[in-house]
Amino acid sequence: MSLAPGETKRVTIELDDKAFRYFNVKTNCFEIEGGTYDVMVAASAEDIRLTVQVAVRGTDAPLPYEGKEFDCYRRAELENVPDSAFAALLCRPIPPHNWDEKAPLEMNDALMQLYYAKNPLARLVGRKLQGMQAKSIAAGKPDLNILFIYNMPFRGIAKMMNGMVSMEMAQSILKMANGHFLRGLGRLIKGFVTRPGLKKMEDK
Secondary structure: OOOOOOOOOOOOOOOOHHHOEEEEOOOOEEEEOOEEEEEEEEEEOOEEEEEEEEEEOOOOOOOOOOOOOOHHHHOOOOOOOOHHHHHHHHOOOOOOOOOOOOOOOOOOOEHHHHHHOOOHHHHHHHHHHHHHHHHHHHOOOOOHHHHHHHHOEHHHHHHOOOOOOOHHHHHHHHHHHOOOHHHHHHHHHHHHHHOHHHHHHHHO
């Protein structure tokens, strides 16, 4: 909706149950924390134009962080969050700071990590992606498509290809990157001819 200069209109924004929900790591599902919420309309974070309070009924789920110390978060002191606080908030150990370059790549690893893949062709692809990204940044015009691909996990290959690449095929590509080229290639070909997306294309 657009407004002409000086024009005013009344706008209604409906807030459904999803507007107040959060993922509760203790119940392993989305919950709603009951209470009174301030809903703000603003031109920016420093220019609040309208504030209204909304009473929300919760799902009475157990709070996942009850009894844990998160003073740095409560005081918004986010410049120096200790690892212990972050791990408690995450409800699992934080991952290591550096990648284990001796370990095989997994489906949640990013394509940028191809630089230490076991397969030399995969390492070449990784260097090519890195070079393309560095070149676009150096030119002052970062290519968001390259940046997206560079940071995409292997499982994203299947998620983003609209059925052209199945998850089985993405796993085969990963197997090839991890040094099992012939075995991965065989599975890739098999996955290509049996992928669900192929049947949909044939039906059309």
